Amino acid sequence: xxxxxxxxxxxxxxxxxxxxxxxxxxxxxxxxxxxxxxxxxxxxxxxxxxxxxxxxxxxxxxxxxxxxxxxxxxxxxxxxxxxxxxxxxxxxxxxxxxxxxxxxxxxxxxxxxxxxxxxxxxxxxxxxxxxxxxxxxxxxxxxxxxxxxxxxxxxxxxxxxxxxxxxxxxxxxxxxxxxxxxxxxxxxxxxxxxxxxxxxxxxxxxxxxxxxxxxxxxxxxxxxxxxxxxxxxxxxxxxxxxxxxxxxxxxxxxxxxxxxxxxxxxxxxxxxxxxxxxxxxxxxxxxxxxxxxxxxxxxxxxxxxxxxxxxxxxxxxxxxxxxxxxxxxxxxxxxxxxxxxxxxxxxxxxxxxxxxxxxxxxxxxxxxxxxxxxxxxxxxxxxxxxxxxxxxxxxxxxxxxxxxxxxxxxxxxxxxxxxxxxxxxxxxxxxxxxxxxxxxxxxxxxxxx
Amino acid sequence: xxxxxxxxxxxxxxxxxxxxxxxxxxxxxxxxxxxxxxxxxxxxxxxxxxxxxxxxxxxxxxxxxxxxxxxxxxxxxxxxxxxxxxxxxxxxxxxxxxxxxxxxxxxxxxxxxxxxxxxxxxxxxxxxxxxxxxxxxxxxxxxxxxxxxxxxxxxxxxxxxxxxxxxxxxxxxxxxxxxxxxxxxxxxxxxxxxxxxxxxxxxxxxxxxxxxxxxxxxxxxxxxxxxxxxxxxxxxxxxxxxxxxxxxxxxxxxxxxxxxxxx
Numbered sequence: 090x091x092x093x094x095x096x097x098x099x100x101x102x103x104x105x106x107x108x109x110x111x112x113x114x115x116x117x118x119x120x121x122x123x124x125x126x127x128x129x130x131x132x133x134x135x136x137x138x139x140x141x142x143x144x145x146x147x148x149x150x151x152x153x154x155x156x157x158x159x160x161x162x163x164x165x166x167x168x169x170x171x172x173x174x175x176x177x178x179x180x181x182x183x184x185x186x187x188x189x190x191x192x193x194x195x196x197x198x199x200x201x202x203x204x205x206x207x208x209x210x211x212x213x214x215x216x217x218x219x220x221x222x223x224x225x226x227x228x229x230x231x232x233x234x235x236x237x238x239x240x241x242x243x244x245x246x247x248x249x250x251x252x253x254x255x256x257x258x259x260x261x262x263x264x265x266x267x268x269x270x271x272x273x274x275x276x277x278x279x280x281x282x283x284x285x286x287x288x289x290x291x292x293x294x295x296x297x298x299x300x301x302x303x304x305x306x307x308x309x310x311x312x313x314x315x316x317x318x319x320x321x322x323x324x325x326x327x328x329x330x331x332x333x334x335x336x337x338x339x340x341x342x343x344x345x346x347x348x349x350x351x352x353x354x355x356x357x358x359x360x361x362x363x364x365x366x367x368x369x370x371x372x373x374x375x376x377x378x379x380x381x382x383x384x385x386x387x388x389x390x391x392x393x394x395x396x397x398x399x400x401x402x403x404x405x406x407x408x409x410x411x412x413x414x415x416x417x418x419x420x421x422x423x424x425x426x427x428x429x430x431x432x433x434x435x436x437x438x439x440x441x442x443x444x445x446x447x448x449x450x451x452x453x454x455x456x457x458x459x460x461x462x463x464x465x466x467x468x469x470x471x472x473x474x475x476x477x478x479x480x481x482x483x484x485x486x487x488x489x490x491x492x493x494x495x496x497x498x499x500x501x502x503x504x505x506x507x508x509x510x511x512x513x514x515x516x517x518x519x520x521x522x523x524x525x526x527x528x529x530x531x532x533x534x535x536x537x538x
Numbered sequence: 539x540x541x542x543x544x545x546x547x548x549x550x551x552x553x554x555x556x557x558x559x560x561x562x563x564x565x566x567x568x569x570x571x572x573x574x575x576x577x578x579x580x581x582x583x584x585x586x587x588x589x590x591x592x593x594x595x596x597x598x599x600x601x602x603x604x605x606x607x608x609x610x611x612x613x614x615x616x617x618x619x620x621x622x623x624x625x626x627x628x629x630x631x632x633x634x635x636x637x638x639x640x641x642x643x644x645x646x647x648x649x650x651x652x653x654x655x656x657x658x659x660x661x662x663x664x665x666x667x668x669x670x671x672x673x674x675x676x677x678x679x680x681x682x683x684x685x686x687x688x689x690x691x692x693x694x695x696x697x698x699x700x701x702x703x704x705x706x707x708x709x710x711x712x713x714x715x716x717x718x719x720x721x722x723x724x725x726x727x728x729x730x731x732x733x734x735x736x737x738x739x740x741x742x743x744x745x746x747x748x749x750x751x752x753x754x755x756x757x758x759x760x761x762x763x764x765x766x767x768x769x770x771x772x773x774x775x776x777x778x779x780x781x782x783x784x785x786x787x788x789x790x791x792x793x794x795x796x797x798x799x800x801x
Binding site: 149348349350351352353354355356359360362363364366367389390417419420422423424425426427468471472473474475476477478481494496497498499500501502507508510511514515518519522523524525527529530531532533534535536538 | 543545547564566568569570571575578579594596597599600601603605606607608609610611612613614615616617618619620624643646647648651652692693696697698699723724726727729730731732733734735736737738739740741742743744745746748749750
């Protein structure tokens, strides 16, 4: 009874802290400007099913893709058992699904054990790839400090959680194999489930278990508590970690860009101004009509995270820092300062900072820091070729290129900054309709050359 | 053998009360860059040979605004877009073909959202159609047995999912098509996109076109074909960087077909 109360308290606390952080993140994402991603619903559901649930873009790198599948499937399916653990915890029962499903239950547990082993294999090989093989994309400059440790913590936590599950089952199967009379005598009658044989994987740990029934009971309970409290703790770790992608991948793929990769949005504010210039009937000095809402002119392009769209901000919380984007970026490959992964990490880190500032000082708070310049240097964004290798490579459809272009827009349209050669290009396009200094009148000369 | 090119302008056709099947959008590189002008002419030869009723805008054409837009100058882009859309709509243009993947992307995707809806195709798609329908034939004598690789322009391939049309064309001239490890979706940029063509590269330890040319040299192709004047320039410079001009030719798909068809 007491354990049930403690369990429910722990469960509620874990859920509450997570919900609080999740609403902080949701609020942060909604600091972004509006962008309509409510169209083409069917296509969006299909994209999410294919890319997030179906992991369709992970197989571009087969080894990592397969190992990731182990961990993903293991995670999703083993969570069914977490449901049982929660119900057991609340009602003080032991393996309550056994009474519903009988021996089929043990088959399912065996399947979970195989999955748990696959997760352990997966995270072990992931660790080897990071720390022994040292795959370069895990060791680039933006991966120092927290990002590197975060990645390792996730692997350790998953390893430990799965180990706890197997240890729990190992102790439990020794208990469950005892005759009901013996269990009754020891005051452990709820373990009397008549297990026939052994669990698929944890049977190999039975040799490590003590003979004493009470000790077994403590190990089983200890591992059970460790597993569920560990899961709740991990849940609360997620929003501080790149591992948050296990949740964000779903909405992020749903709301992903469905138009051709190289199609950029046409800034509406600019369209209005250009239309005015083309329409002689519009008086640019006219007073706004009576009762018209006063529109605060927005900034052209993006200087800080609030100038980006909510979807671009969602992208930043979704990024799992795998570095596939940076490993295929032509600028990154040739030693330029640009790394698409860093663009996403900087956007998220800056957004967190802005969010904390708002929480501490109110919604109008300005800290004098901006994404552009303080986090991302112009040298980075000017190295982009807009080739979209990064967007193609991202397994969860993040779009770093659009952020780069929005930062350029701010620099060019608000600050008149940028490479000097490009100023000459603009002048040429304006004056003679070509990026080079050739007269428009000569445009057809090639015909007779 | 040098036949005079027939290149009617929209102004001329309209004056005669005629309309073309398709407008050929030449683009700035195709109009002014010496290397790209050869691609333009090769494509016109194909159009002439296939007896396609086409026209160009000539001096009424102006930059689509692509480099300005990628550089962040949305104002200039939309100014160009509005002007070009007015010109195109003024002539009731419905179908456009272009030899430039950047113009292709801009005209097809971005102009349509500004009210200029046109049916836009890239010249590799257009040529593929002409070959399939038998309007032109290319025996491929000049290229039979040559090893050829195709460099996917980003704005054609990844940008707009056109991967097969240029390859189908290349197969029709009896070449041996070899693929670079980075091809199709995973193709590596030549380094010119996003207005990089018009500026010095940012500080790094290598030029992107050199990185890409290594891929080309790695498959030991006799010819690297592409469908973009900017890729062409970058790869040509890359081949020169390695002093391999005698071993590898950089050619546009239009040039290959014009040569194969003996035009």
